[in-house]
Amino acid sequence: MNGAHETAVLSPQIGWFLLAILGVLWVILGVLWGKKAKNMDGYMVAGRNVGLALGAATAMATWVTSNTTMLAPQFALELGVWGMLAYSTACFGLFLFAPMARRIRRLMPNGLTSGDFIRLRYGRPTWVVFLAISLTYSFAWLVTMAMAGGLLMNAVAGIPFAWGMTVILLVCVLYTLFGGLYAVIGTDFVQSIIILIGVVFVGAVIYQRIDFDVTYATVVAEQPAMLYVLLPAAIIAFFNNMLFGFGEVFHNNVWWSRAFAMRKGVPAKAYMLGGLFWLPIPIAVGYVALSSDVLGINLPRPDMLGPLAAAEVLGAAGAVVIFVVLFCSLASSIDSLLAATSDLLTEDIYRKAIHPSATEGNVRTASIAIIIGLGFLTWLTCMLNPGTLAQVLFASGPLVGSAIWPVAAGLFWRRSNPAGAFAAMVLGSACGLYAYFTIGWYSGALVGAAVSMVITLGAIVLAPRDFDWKSLNESNEELRRGTIR
């Protein structure tokens, strides 16, 4: 994994130069924007006044991970046109979260994390289960993103894995540390513009250079399955990906913290627009898969299709554009995960469970320590290079799936039962994991969500409980006095 990689389309010198320029740029911007944070509300939820443009951009950029730019062409390569469409369905998670975000902002004007909601809505036992699910998933996602960073820098520019991963992680830790959510959302905007322009540039040049009729005729002759209308595996992937999108977006504090951060009236519009902006990206980047045969690309790894196609058609310029787009995709997700996961640890574990009477200064100090600690733990886990981590992330699909119904029902239905939510998460996770290991990876989230749905809805019908929505509005005074429910 160390040393120049056979797929490298850039020299390590150019890779290091780009890494240095982008790293310094993000840290400077993070420090500048971070000056706006005058208190913990500023630091954790960007002053709760983020406008529509930044709100939509941050929703879109966070959802563009290295998977979107690297895995979407692979999806298209394996599942054809359906693969591109299947990957795009992940945007439905953002669409469906739009009305939830509006309600979250209205019901919890002082809320800080998704854990706050579960604790106030369902009580502490369910909160503990939810935190276990959410922290497991978020940490696994964070480590896999950081590892993807190291692998990609190695594959694209021959930068040793350990160095590439360390630099990307260090840059994200630094600007998240200095600027909090202000820095994360601000850099997300710049990164989203770079990603969008880069994707259009590469896609448009490939489209212009290669005659589409030749591309289509070559695919029909060489890989006709890519154009089949009825491809059962692809149709299953279509729904599986959509369900994954729901589970991930509904429960994760990455999305909740943005809902808390946006100005009143903005969240629903921002998530709808973010989803719309994200929707065409997997199709635009997946297009290179259709042209791979015409380009005659020899693929050492299927996820390297995008960078290799760009380098083939555009030469060094294409490789530079792809490198920058990949760096932005990774940074926009790693910074969001660092900020949201450290918020969950600071608010839910430190302030709510360990030190309820903590002053703002205590919380700020704890938050700094937690971001640095989380960054270090992520780095250490990446260095140990656990082969099983991707499996942990995939296996957390059933856990995430089991949280969909308790979260959605708890937000919209007054009669949701706390014991039902607890049982739905525990039994949904257990059954989902059982299906994952006995039937197959594609069934885990589906079974977890289905069991969770039956229990959540069954509890509402058989044992409805009343709930006063006002109790979700936990005041800052209540927090300061330490009288936390």
Next chain:
Amino acid sequence: MIYFPALFVQALILGALILTGLSAITLLVMVLIDFLRKRVW
């Protein structure tokens, strides 16, 4: 076996590229409007 027609695939790809480009332009216009109205943050 039924294939996706060439015109459909071409429209899908061109549509995605145009939409992606429009997204970038829309975001820039939106931030400009927010900036002029002093409602960025």
